[in-house]
Amino acid sequence: MNMNTLQSKSALLKASAVSLVTAILALVILILPAEYNIDPTGIGAELGLTVFNQAPQVEKTESPAGKHAIEVTVPVGRGIEYKLHMEQYQTVKYQWSTDGDAVYVDLHGEPQGDTSGYFESYTIASVREMNGQFTAPFTGSHGWYWRNRSDKDIKITLSIEGDFVVEGLKN
């Protein structure tokens, strides 16, 4: 099949070595800095390739009267989570309603930096709408988990007001 083979073993080894060395250089200088922020030579940072991995700074600018409104659809049998970043003792006023059936809701918070999976629930219910406000007992990620146990998709309209930074939909 391969009619055009290399003539000698040394040429083969040379080609293999060239391919390996090129790959290692590209990995160390460009790819690893860009993909994983591993930058042994420092060239990646010089070239600005490490920008992809700088942790997104959660904006700390607190608008005193932050307002936000969203619409989300919870598919049949599925759950979605919508979260806000809040500092300890910050307060949010909220109001949400569905376009039809009642939905299971768990309003809860997870402390920042926690990896144990701990969370604290503030409200658990199955309702069509809810108004209220809550004050974050700790700094972290706070928000709503909705689960659709009906047989139709449910659209939820949520509006919030207070001190928070939107984190958005979670898995």
Place this chain on the structure above:
Amino acid sequence: MKRNVHWWLLVMVAVALLFPQLSIAHGVDDSTKQFLQNNQGVQFIPFMYIGAKHMVTGYDHLLFLVGVLFFLYRPRDVILYVSMFTLGHSLTLLVGVYGDIQVNAYLIDAIIGLSVIYKGFDNLGGFQRLLGYQPNPKAAVLVFGLFHGFGLATKLQEFQLPEEGLLSNLIGFNLGVELGQLLALMFILLAINFWRRFDSFQRFTVATNTALMSAGFMLVGLHLTGYFLG
């Protein structure tokens, strides 16, 4: 003749500019991600589209195909080898997702990188030169096809796909993969067969396959690093 080459280059650049998505990372983009997470029931055509898109933008699969097709010019051989590859990856894609077989995505992607190195080395005549015999190329394509299929499976398994309509969605995805492969193959064959008419094809055989191997090494390094970082 020289003029033709310039035209061809122009066409390639135009294609690259028109489809910026082809040049970005090989994964699942945000809108696809959202679709997969919220998906429910049978969504044949969308899954087919994702499959096709994954293949067309999947440079690891495409590099392997370039290696496989590099020395094939008879339609019979092209069809035979591509069928072996298709058979291999369809089998593990379907069995992997449907049977919920969990394989580490990084390791699989590293093995896919290895398949690119293997084919580049093979095209250089490496096995004949080094081992004194030629491992069966059809069997190699089939076996590496199996690994490519697991790679496709892991991309879907990142999402907990609902049981409902899973088989139909999977078949849709698989069909899309084949359509995407067909599309990519047309471009690869067109380019290689066009290039084959020039002396430069012979002259650059070693360089091209060395570059192929190098790309394979990069893929292996990238994914093994990912594996060890967890």
